[in-house]
Amino acid sequence: MAGTGVGAEEAPRTDGKDTKEVILDAAERLFAERSYASVSLRELTAAAGVNLAAVNYHFGSKDALLLAVFRRGAVTLNKERARLLREAEARAGDQPPPVREIVEALVGPAIRASLTGTALSLYNQFYTLARAGGPPELREMLEKDVGHLQRFVTALTRALPHLPAEEVYWRLHLSLGVQHGSSNDLGRLATLSGGLCQVTDRDALVRRVVDYVTAGLTAPFDP
Amino acid sequence: MAGTGVGAEEAPRTDGKDTKEVILDAAERLFAERSYASVSLRELTAAAGVNLAAVNYHFGSKDALLLAVFRRGAVTLNKERARLLREAEARAGDQPPPVREIVEALVGPAIRASLTGTALSLYNQFYTLARAGGPPELREMLEKDVGHLQRFVTALTRALPHLPAEEVYWRLHLSLGVQHGSSNDLGRLATLSGGLCQVTDRDALVRRVVDYVTAGLTAPFDP
DNA sequence: GTCTATAGAGAGATAGAC
């Protein structure tokens, strides 16, 4: 892992991951487990099995590494969301897809990923922490980057034509809150329920969240 | 503000707040705006207008200060929640209160506070950040401290007798996620909606969240 | 591309005068 100095530039490692990826994986995990500010590059590079100087060599700075982690996760996540939404729309033909299927495309990928060993597995927690504790550059990016949500606004507006635009935006906002919140505080939930509520089944959790969100989105509206 | 050395122990200041409170206020604000780890004691004491050494004198350590901020906010918040729930229960007599009123008691105080200048105004954000970025001691405390939620479990179980216990816990968990999420990412919501969605009215926001959460809690259940 | 060594800044905590 610690490199040999052998091989050409960008040569793949024996384990199939180059140093950049190894660093990104470790950063995603550690930033998700604790906050960005509380993880040092020393700790991070040790966990990744690379040299301390490698982060600055490959990314330029700790801040730039954070942005890279974020970008990688966001791209993967939003591709998957878009794919699921496209499939739902194809199934529905000319009609808008059922709200339930739109919701599944919106919240499913992040929740499912948070319970697997994929690259996305920690992206949800990472997002929460980075948004709050990260550098201003990232916070601004998160505030401005809404392109990936536009297609969901469109889909929900078509599926819920009786709602004013403002209401659609608000309900979408709250729904994203449910998605983020669903994987936080699971320890507290286990304590509160005396161990009754444990996440054993990925799809069961997604179903719960989708049920809840669908109910919130389709709630009656009286101004 | 910077103290005069005059006066007896615990003497109130001219502005009515002693040093301890001034520090707690500044800490709550700064920890909420950025993360715990990224705010230095130097910055914090400067913002509070007290001496650098004051934090260690009054609280013992930076970690202990964080716990004190958390405790103060949690006590205030949960007293208010409990009061509202008690009132709703009194109004309902022998019957369980309407779900809507239980929800109002659960999520109202934190959201309302997040838009005022009270001591609680930043507690919501503070909670999110501290949970993730704070010291392990705090994280453990958050996981174990569920006493304040028990009365809400009881109330919801009575109001939603057709739901299995497990389902009640899960829906309560997701509802708390909505509450936390409602005040995050408001900048993104404004961007996404082209400025259409702004929080101008405290009560209007609470009403939106209560509507949404009530729908989620009362959604039909099919196992 | 990887590594060691270190510069330089900034952190939390404390001793001791007032």
Added chain:
DNA sequence: GTCTATCTCTCTATAGAC
């Protein structure tokens, strides 16, 4: 109870050998 001065530690970032 407040303040200055400072100790000690750790951090990010980089220069330069390999």
